[in-house]
Amino acid sequence: MRKKNVVAVLATPVMIAMLLLVAGSPSVKANDQPSAANAEVKIDNFSFGPQSLTVPAGTTVTWTNRDDIPHTVVSTEGVFKSKVRDTDEKFSYTFEKAGTYPYYCSIHPKMTGKVVVQ
Amino acid sequence: MAAKKQGLIDQMLQDLNNDGIDRRGFLKCMAWAGTGLVWTLSGGIPVSRAFAKGYGKEAGKGGDFSFVQISDSHMGFNKPANPDVIATLQAAVDKINGLAQPPEFLLHTGDISHLSKQEQFDNVDQILKSASAKDVFFVPGEHDVLDDNGKSYLERYGKSAKGSGWYSFDKKGVHFIGLVNVLNLKSGGLGSLGGEQLEWMEKDVKHLSHSTPIVVFAHIPLWSVYPEWGWGTEDSAQALAYLKKFGSVTVLNGHIHQTMQKVEGNVTFHTAMSTAFPQPQPGKADSPGPMKVPAEQLRSLLGITDVNYVRGQHSLAVVDSTLG
Numbered sequence: 001m002r003k004k005n006v007v008a009v010l011a012t013p014v015m016i017a018m019l020l021l022v023a024g025s026p027s028v029k030a031n032d033q034p035s036a037a038n039a040e041v042k043i044d045n046f047s048f049g050p051q052s053l054t055v056p057a058g059t060t061v062t063w064t065n066r067d068d069i070p071h072t073v074v075s076t077e078g079v080f081k082s083k084v085r086d087t088d089e090k091f092s093y094t095f096e097k098a099g100t101y102p103y104y105c106s107i108h109p110k111m112t113g114k115v116v117v118q
Numbered sequence: 119m120a121a122k123k124q125g126l127i128d129q130m131l132q133d134l135n136n137d138g139i140d141r142r143g144f145l146k147c148m149a150w151a152g153t154g155l156v157w158t159l160s161g162g163i164p165v166s167r168a169f170a171k172g173y174g175k176e177a178g179k180g181g182d183f184s185f186v187q188i189s190d191s192h193m194g195f196n197k198p199a200n201p202d203v204i205a206t207l208q209a210a211v212d213k214i215n216g217l218a219q220p221p222e223f224l225l226h227t228g229d230i231s232h233l234s235k236q237e238q239f240d241n242v243d244q245i246l247k248s249a250s251a252k253d254v255f256f257v258p259g260e261h262d263v264l265d266d267n268g269k270s271y272l273e274r275y276g277k278s279a280k281g282s283g284w285y286s287f288d289k290k291g292v293h294f295i296g297l298v299n300v301l302n303l304k305s306g307g308l309g310s311l312g313g314e315q316l317e318w319m320e321k322d323v324k325h326l327s328h329s330t331p332i333v334v335f336a337h338i339p340l341w342s343v344y345p346e347w348g349w350g351t352e353d354s355a356q357a358l359a360y361l362k363k364f365g366s367v368t369v370l371n372g373h374i375h376q377t378m379q380k381v382e383g384n385v386t387f388h389t390a391m392s393t394a395f396p397q398p399q400p401g402k403a404d405s406p407g408p409m410k411v412p413a414e415q416l417r418s419l420l421g422i423t424d425v426n427y428v429r430g431q432h433s434l435a436v437v438d439s440t441l442g
Contacts, residue, residue, distance in 0.1 A: 046347075046405035068197040069407050070233060070264070076305045084233060084264040087197070104305035107260045110348045112305055 038062065041113065043071050043085070043105075048113035057117050060094040071105045081106075183290050186214050186221040186251065187335070187423040189372030190392030192261065193241045194232035199395040199408030200416060203232075204241065209441045210393040210422050211249045217424060221251045222289065227372035227390060228259030228300065228337030230275075234266070239274055258283055259337040259373060260300040268301055284315050286322050292427055293326055295319065297336035299351050309338030309351035309373075316353065320360045331366040331427065331434065339371040341380055341387045344400035349374050358385065368434045370423070374406070377423075377438045388436050391421040417442025 039059050042049045044066040055061065063073050065085045073082040073091050079101060082091035095101065095117040105111040191207045200206060214221065224246070231238035239262075246254055256275040263271055268282055276283040279296075286295045297319070299309035311319075323332070334340065340357065343349040361367045367385040375397035380387040395408040396419035403409070411419060418440050426435035 046407060067407065068199070070261075072264075074305075086233065102305065106303060107264070108348055109303040109305055109307045110346070 042066050046108055046111055051113045054116040057096060057098050060092055061115055062090055062092040064090050072107055073103055074106045076102045182428040183222045184219050184424060184426045185223050185225060187225045187227060187370050187390050188393055189227040189390040190229040190375055190394055191242055192229055192232040192394035193238040194235060195394055197408060199410045203394040206420055206441060207245050207393045211245060213422055213441060215250045223251050223253035224249060225335050226254055226256045227335050227370060228257050229261045232261055234262055234264040255296060257296045257336055258298060258300055263301055280318055281314055292331045292333060295334045299336050299338045307352055308345060308348055311353050311357055316356050319357055323360055328363045329365055332361055332364050333368045335370040338373045339389055340369050343374060343378060347406040366433050386433060390423045393420050
């Protein structure tokens, strides 16, 4: 009887500690999302890939131009705007607030995409 | 001599079929053309260029002249589709300098530079200095107005222009209108002229006689070539409405890096080849990017456009020729 009680008493703080560790770790998620810190969009063939990207708040999204023609990344609501990006050049923006952020290439306006921040 | 030429005209008119095309004259025209694409319309009747020229001269007015359109030099581009856009622009200038009739001036319909950089504009200006025609009129392409909303383009090329770089001028009775349709482009949209420019254009042509030949030049096509790839202008219909009264309107554009033409009533639309790299035909590729071809084929897909005006003729003669 006593042993059981001791085990129970010892187990509880250990369990609490483990729970805290799990809760505090940003990389352990139930639904297998990439790290909350960074996400990528590749620009190629006059399109953004993925065209719609969903990320947690606080994520830095980096666009990399893999096309052989320059492009830009411009928010339709004026939230962010890259300088022209030639082949292999990048643009990054950190999304602090939840919301939907549609954007497009101002040089080739048929190229559109969006970032959904949860 | 004049009487003989008049006789020829009468004969050609009599040879018309119901569709208004004189086949013998048209074939003569094609044979003369050689490798270049030659067509000229006069009230719907194809007329050979040499014939039209002779007629104009003997009319005694001396009003004829020619100019050359070049486009999409993309100075600064250096990818596999063309690693040397300097050489091909120089080849275009050599072609201009080899024309039988030296052009009075040049029109550059934009994408002068590839990245709106000063040294890229400088390079183009330098190369064009060796052209026989010393006057060059420009309109910007979307590659010329990057990052600064066209400020450096305007400082260099738009000193006497209005707004974002539109303007008009007259040459020997022909009225030229340069339009800017590459700024303030909206997401998912096409080229755009904007209200201010359209208002200016309406006033600009209001008091011109309807017999004044009009030439409009702008970067993105002013007709709907292929909207899926952005090859069109949202509000061009309004601009064309202001030109409805004119008997002869020629619209010269670039942007698509290939020749395309369309005739709609009194309006002749024509797009020029690039001097830098070709692009695929509408829908023939995933995207409208630079089209790689074997090196020995490149120059056959690049070129210039020679435009001939003969006083008294209804329309301008437009001749495309490749660089090789």
